[in-house]
Amino acid sequence: MHVQHCIVSAPGKAILHGEHAVVHGKVALAVSLNLRTYLELKATSTGKVSIDLPNIDTSLSWDVSELKLLVSDSFAKPEETKQLDAELLRRLREFVGIADGNLDTRGMATLAFLYIYLSSFGSGELPSLSVSVWSELPTGAGLGSSAAYSVCLAAALLTASGAIPAPLKHSVGTSRWCQEDMELINSWAFQGETIIHGNPSGVDNAVGTWGGMLRFLSGKILPLSRVPLLRILLTNTNVARSTKVLVAGVKDKRNKFPSIINPVLDSVDAISCTCEKTLAEMTSEPITSEHYNVLEELIDINQSQLNVMGVGTPVSGHPLTGAGGGGCGITLLRPETEPSVVESTVQDLRDCGYECWETSIGGPGVQQHHPSSVKPGVMEHLGAR
């Protein structure tokens, strides 16, 4: 089987409110960032499947003939599968030698790739191909790099297998899939996230697939079209942490102290709803400093609730995003903040050893690109080795 060359990308995310609580059926508000993960898939005739992941310094390849042995005869088509196939995952863990509970960065990325590759092609012939993935996002820092990675894998491999059509019809530009195809991409990205996170809510892969700002509740995705332009400063505390461990820790705490943690989760739900209402007001009436006061207070209250859950910030004064416990923090900048003030704040934080940058939000969801339409520099990273 010969597959088509393709390049796809998906954005990272910032969760404004509702991280962790969203895993327990509460509302989260999340927004895509203008920082993306890019994937290039090439057909090869080497009889091998190769993966190149420069962000995590990983290059691996396997013989197609060996991978074929992992596929059972009763393999369903990717469009018919909705649940994670625990037996396939067990066989894959054995094949690559990664025990359940292993949190190794490479191991999780490899398992997610091989799982989606086999699921996409396993009902037919397995093709020889190479995939390289490079991201502008820091890995494991709360900005949804795992979801952007999973969305890219799902989009490229489902397209290459013919489960969904390639949206790019011309030899230039950038295109997106139709709603139905994005739902399939999202459901496969969720499986990738499940391999990496253990128990994801699905909010990150939804933002990676659809982009923009979303309200997410128990798998229901509501795009928010009326949102003000927000300026955000991202600060990477460079404190390493594992989403999987942090998510499991909140679950344990909730099981141990349900009467204490359940009201905290309800409070976070109310914070998300109040934030959503405030953002809507900011688009229907003149924006006042009181709107920003409310948004800032909500960030402070949310951070206190995350501290109660045990996933707050290890660095005082930096409200965190994503799973917390380290990684990146977000700071809302008021529109009137002078560039000189932002610059000196960024410099102060850099002097303390943090990475810090202002970013715009609301980047588009998953896309297919013609090579000529990819941002300068990205192709070099993808083909760096």
Ligand SMILES: Nc1ncnc2c1ncn2[C@@H]1O[C@H](COP(=O)(O)OP(=O)(O)O)[C@@H](O)[C@H]1O
């Ligand atoms: N660009 C990438 N290349 C390879 N693996 C990636 C990449 N981005 C993310 N991953 C996978 O996702 C994991 C990080 O996910 P996670 O702990 O959820 O952090 P976050 O999603 O906040 O960045 C990494 O350990 C790795 O397995």
Ligand SMILES: C[C@@](O)(CCOP(=O)(O)O)CC(=O)O
């Ligand atoms: C903590 C959580 O709400 C977000 C995790 O985000 P990240 O992987 O840390 O970027 C978990 C989830 O929603 O699946």
Ligand SMILES: [Mg+2]
């Ligand atoms: Mg993640």
